[in-house]
Amino acid sequence: MHLPTVITLALTTNLTVGLYLYLLYRRKPKDRCFKLWAYSCGSFVLGSALVVLRPYPLPPWLSFFIADSLLLLAPVYVLAGLVQFSRFRYTRKRRQQAIWLLTLALLLMLLSYQHPGLLSLVAAISIGITFCLCAGLLQKSVITEPTFTRTLQGVFISHAIVMFIQATLVLMNWQQLNLHGLPEASIYTLLSHILLTTLTALLLPWLSFLKLERKLTLKSQRDGLTRLANREHFFYQLERYWRQYPTTPAAVMMIDIDFFKRINDTFGHAVGDKAITAVARLLSKQLRSNDIIGRIGGEEYAALLIDIDQQTALKVGQRLCQQVAQQLVWLDEDQVNLTISIGMVHVIPTEHPAMEAVKRADEALYASKQAGRNTVTQASFSTDNRPGDQAIPEPLPYSNTMK
Structure with a gap:
């Protein structure tokens, strides 16, 4: 050489x-x-x-x-x-x-x-x-x-x-x-x-x-407005969790901003975008760093709470409602009180498919809307206990005493 x-x-x-x-x-x-x-x-x-x-x-x-x-x-x-x-x-x-x-x-x-x-x-x-x-x-x-x-x-x-x-x-x-x-x-x-x-x-x-x-x-992978996971990436992460942690309990939440159409009609779509961003920021702040949250369309979000028991997940949902309702959000030149409705289901991945959990949480979200909004409704997988049926527990209202 x-x-x-x-x-x-x-x-x-x-x-x-x-x-x-x-x-x-x-x-x-x-x-x-x-x-x-x-x-x-x-x-x-x-x-x-x-x-x-x-x-x-x-x-x-x-x-x-x-x-x-x-x-x-x-x-x-x-x-x-x-x-x-x-x-x-x-x-x-x-x-x-x-x-x-x-x-x-x-x-x-x-x-x-x-x-x-x-x-x-x-x-x-x-x-x-x-x-x-x-x-x-x-x-x-x-x-x-x-x-x-x-x-x-x-x-x-x-x-x-x-x-x-x-x-x-x-x-x-x-x-x-x-x-x-x-x-x-x-x-x-x-x-x-x-x-x-x-x-x-x-x-x-x-x-x-x-x-x-x-x-x-x-x-x-990110939603352009909120920087949360977009719809495709959220459901990809959800399915991956089901594959990787089949025996670890989790909670699936569907979250929706209440009366969002009224905000859009009153203030315009630009202000509506500010409301979506403000709620996304509050949700991200309240959830743990290893939880997964995404915006899946319009004013609707989805969250996967990892390795959590049923009662704790319910308290987290109540706290989310509380924190959003207490936070005054500046939309344009006006301060607005926003509220959210939540539907959730607690699940062990091996017992039910991921999309079935999403479906039940979405049904529970609809029940929260029907019950007056600013509430958390918890669904179950019993065929006789779908949200809206009398056997379902009453939606838990937002409480100022929640920690």
């Missing part, structure tokens, strides 16, 4: 990918991660070029300190880009710690630039630690494709291992270092470093496609 050819191809690839990432950033300035990754490619290319020029009479601070500093900044920019991409919130204290660690590494490299072996050791350890942090942060990212995540993590971990091996070789061959501050045996680690960096540069643009795919997926 002709090493100069490999280096030339690697640097050309990194430069091309860096330009592509920078063009992505110019197209979408809000995605600063692409700019940081472009800087990473540029840092690697410049640092590697200065390393190649070491046989020539250049100042040591340029061919050693600046070169190794640029090679260290390459993974630092990758890490910073992952922070931006993942929307990971660093506290001010963590930012300060990261800056201090980077400053310390650069200071150590500055103090040792006249000793190539020591400089190479500090740079290798610093780069290895940075790639370990990249692999750890990737675990918390928003990437939903597990195969790609594991692949990129594997590249980062492999890169860290290569850097630690290089540091070990420097320590073991301290008296036999070449011009670059490396032992002759480290030619393979150097080659691995170049190839892994190039592979990282090639994988980073895929993150842009995964991010776009994630946005399109979320858009197809």
Whole structure:
């Protein structure tokens, strides 16, 4: 393998990918991660070029300190880009710690630039630690494709291992270092470093496609007005729960805004949309994060309360009615008291199909409307006890004393 050819191809690839990432950033300035990754490619290319020029009479601070500093900044920019991409919130204290660690590494490299072996050791350890942090942060990212995540993590971990091996070789061959501050045996680690960096540069643009795919997926699953799950996604989640947790009890709720047509006729459809959004926000706030809520059409919502007993589900329904009724909602320039009606059914998935539960909850919602609205009606699966029959318990009215 002709090493100069490999280096030339690697640097050309990194430069091309860096330009592509920078063009992505110019197209979408809000995605600063692409700019940081472009800087990473540029840092690697410049640092590697200065390393190649070491046989020539250049100042040591340029061919050693600046070169190794640029090679260290390459993974630092990758890490910073992952922070931006993942929307990971660093506290001010963590930012300060990261800056201090980077400053310390650069200071150590500055103090040792006249000793190539020591400089190479500090740079290798610093780069290895940075790639370990990249692999750890990737675990918390928003990437939903597990195969790609594991692949990129594997590249980062492999890169860290290569850097630690290089540091070990420097320590073991301290008296036999070449011009670059490396032992002759480290030619393979150097080659691995170049190839892994190039592979990282090639994988980073895929993150842009995964991010776009994630946005399109979320858009197809969310209601455009309320940002809740849309009808199709809610029923998909409902069926999936039935398959994955067949013995775990749940409650299905159908929820409807009372007298919504009157709001539309009085204030107009724009104000009606505000009412739909306000109720959606209140429902989301009251339900648990693992419960599923969706807007299934017009002013109607559906909710799946996961792993819940019958009495607790009933209390949750009453609390929802209470919270919506107590909340004054600004619609245009007027304050309006909104109320909701709820029909619900408690079910164990193995005993009844999902759509049968939805049907019973919808019948209970109709019973709530017939009973005067602002109520919760609980249905059962007994053929003799459908909502509206006398055997059904009276709809539970909204109570100011409910907690």
